[in-house]
Amino acid sequence: MVLLYDWSDKHKEGVTLMNSPVHASDLPDNQFDIGIVGAGMVGSALACGLARANYRVVVFDRQRPPPFDPQSQPGIRVSALSLASQKMLADYGAWQYIEAMRRCPYRRLAVWEKSAPRLPLPKLGGHRGTLFNCKDIHTPELGSIVENNLTHLALHKAMESLPGITSMCPANLEDLNFSPDTATLTLTQHPPVTMKLVIGADGALSQVRKWANIDFSSDQYEQQAMVITVEYAGKQQDITWQEFTPTGPLAFLPLPDVAGKHYASLVWYNTADNIDRLMKLGESQLIGQIWQHYPDCLPAVTGIVDRGRFPLIKRHAQTYFSKRAVLVGDAAHTINPLAGQGVNLGFQDVMALVAILSRDGKPLADPGEAVHLRRYESERRPLNGQMMLAMDLFYHAFSNNHTPLKLLRYLGLNLADKLPFAKQQVLQYATGIKSPPRWLFR
Ligand SMILES: Cc1cc2nc3c(=O)[nH]c(=O)nc-3n(C[C@H](O)[C@H](O)[C@H](O)COP(=O)(O)OP(=O)(O)OC[C@H]3O[C@@H](n4cnc5c(N)ncnc54)[C@H](O)[C@@H]3O)c2cc1C
Known part of the structure; x- marks a missing residue:
């Protein structure tokens, strides 16, 4: 060059x-x-x-x-790179540099809804959502979280x-x-x-x-995204997950360890007013709010490294x-x-x-x-x-409390988990291993 x-x-x-x-x-x-x-x-x-x-x-x-400074805490902008993106980066000679710096592979991915509808539903098994595992598609990982x-x-x-x-x-x-x-x-x-x-x-x-x-x-969405880089205690996580709540999703993306410390990126979708309020909180108050609103599976957050807000515009x-x-x-x-x-x-x-x-x-x-x-x-x-x-449908389907929609998404998330073939197909499309069939896009 x-x-x-x-x-x-x-x-x-x-x-x-x-x-x-x-x-x-x-x-x-x-x-x-x-x-x-x-x-x-x-x-x-x-x-x-x-x-x-x-x-x-x-x-x-x-x-x-x-x-790159190997001692620096992770940056605020991160992306979940699919297996197809990783392969392209390897083909173009860039992946080796990412591997030499840092990345966090994730092996499992889970999505669920916070409150199951109060309706007489068929018994669909132990948990309320879908858990994808790299074993489902016989790959060592589903993708990586890498700082942009x-x-x-x-x-x-x-x-x-x-x-x-x-x-x-x-x-x-x-x-x-x-x-x-x-x-x-x-x-x-x-x-x-x-x-x-x-x-x-x-x-x-x-x-x-x-x-x-x-x-x-x-088109600007009503919700905004607040990204919070946190330090957490316990075991390093190999799972990324998203909980859908009526006010917007709460997501967890594991980041690579730095100097033996664990980090994660939390993405909190909510209204602009609520995000205004969260952005202004002191560190301990924000950790308190995270504890109050995030699900129990969140590891113990011990510090806030950085935070930023992003309006969502299509x-x-x-x-x-x-x-x-x-x-x-x-x-x-x-x-x-x-x-x-x-x-x-x-x-x-x-x-x-x-x-x-x-x-x-x-x-x-x-x-x-x-x-x-x-x-x-x-x-x-x-x-x-x-x-x-598809993202619009997801956004609108999960951003309201309309009972038939609640039932549909509950059934959708649970049925997806119970149909191994469908689950494998979805996972192959999501990781970019396989292209979705053309008829899906007509
Ligand atoms: C909160 C949030 C989370 C996200 N998470 C993910 C994720 O997990 N996975 C994922 O796939 N995507 C994610 N994205 C989306 C992803 O960040 C973007 O799609 C990606 O950054 C776009 O890359 P780009 O190179 O097209 O554009 P950009 O990153 O915007 O790069 C544009 C480049 O052009 C340069 N430039 C601009 N104007 C000029 C000019 N006039 N002259 C010269 N140079 C110029 C800029 O300096 C910059 O380097 C997320 C986005 C947000 C907001």
């Missing part, structure tokens, strides 16, 4: 001079096959995939991932080891213009950069989406491409994090686009041709849309 800007050293020295070229002799010409705006988790994965297909790629970002910063850093390390990637981070982009054959990005303090295809991997508020005049639908781009621009990841879709699917869907976009833009591992003459971008859109947009719809 060619580094055009190196922010990290200047940053360490506290110098805020940005955008100064550091390897002037390495400056390539300003023509690339593909430019990627946004080198977050999705953009940097895509850069790796496209460079492996022998494209000449340039990536732009406002920032680089922070360095570490996935990001691992992918940047993988990019560094690949020829064909030029990194312009930090870059300050000013404008994007198209001709019939090219897309050109204008930067502050740098000559314009031209490419055959520009990819918007620049997150939920995508500037590429705006420049390409791609409209999007947007966005979907009306089209995934326009002219010579195409969108991936959160730039194309943001989804309710209820089932931890956001970045996993982004990685699926990456795998689909890389497969479409390479023929037997070789680059196409013109990756920006509409025929390829249309194929990508028709493959990914319906799947992402249906996943968003």
Whole structure:
């Protein structure tokens, strides 16, 4: 990888001079096959995939991932990565770096509802929900909880080891213009950069989406998510679980141990007002509230490491491409994090686009041709849309006390647990081992 800007050293020295070229002799010409705006988790994965297909790629970002400190407590932003995402990261040479830093594999996953309906129900067995186990699908684990910063850093390390990637981070982009054959990005303090295809991997508020005049639908959920990183006592957990309550789900995600201490990420969905109140509490008061509201299976919380709040907004781009621009990841879709699917869907976009833009591992003459971008859109947009719809159904079905719905979800959760074949299928779809059948998405 060619580094055009190196922010990290200047940053360490506290110098805020940005955008100064550091390897002037390495400056390539300003023509690339593909430019990627946004080198977050999705953009940097895509850069790796496209460079492996022998494209000449340039990536732009406002920032680089922070360095890893093994003694640091876990960061507040974490994601549950599916087995399919882990495999993609391994194929792209990034997983080894995550393994060398830290991750927390989870082997079991449970969902249940807090209050069973007071109705004459058939006896469905011991517990009120569904427990998935990696043994059900004969894998050593169901996935991993990884700090977003570490996935990001691992992918940047993988990019560094690949020829064909030029990194312009930090870059300050000013404008994007198209001709019939090219897309050109204008930067502050740098000559314009031209490419055959520009990819918007620049997150939920995508500037590429705006420049390409791609409209999007947007809907804010009533609930918000509060994420709390906690330290806990007892045994290290290998289970992630979610309890549905009438005010919103309460989730537990185990994190890797640091210096012999156990950590977890709690996600507390609730109204904006209640989250306002929780955010303002002192440490011991917040621990008290967690004890009051979380179920008994929560291990003893001994400290609060960090907390943050996230409004939940669903966005979907009306089209995934326009002219010579195409969108991936959160730039194309943001989804309710209820089932931890956001970045996993982004990685699926990456795998689909890389497969479409390479023929037997070789680059196409013109990756920006509409025929390829249309194929990508028709493959990914319906799947992402249906996943968003499924999350909406889940959100609304579990956010009210309507008796028939209570009965249905109680039966659904319990029956799922009692039907081994159905359970195995659901688990294979959830971990990305298998794609759901097409008819499910019509
Ligand atoms: C509370 C919460 C919990 C979640 N949990 C999970 C989970 O368990 N599993 C899961 O799969 N997903 C989860 N998600 C979703 C996941 O975090 C996102 O889907 C993911 O971060 C999107 O990655 P991205 O690379 O597409 O976008 P981003 O992470 O937003 O990255 C965009 C990049 O573009 C750069 N950028 C932006 N604008 C510009 C510009 N103009 N010029 C240059 N660079 C630019 C940014 O600096 C950034 O590096 C969760 C989300 C939330 C809110």
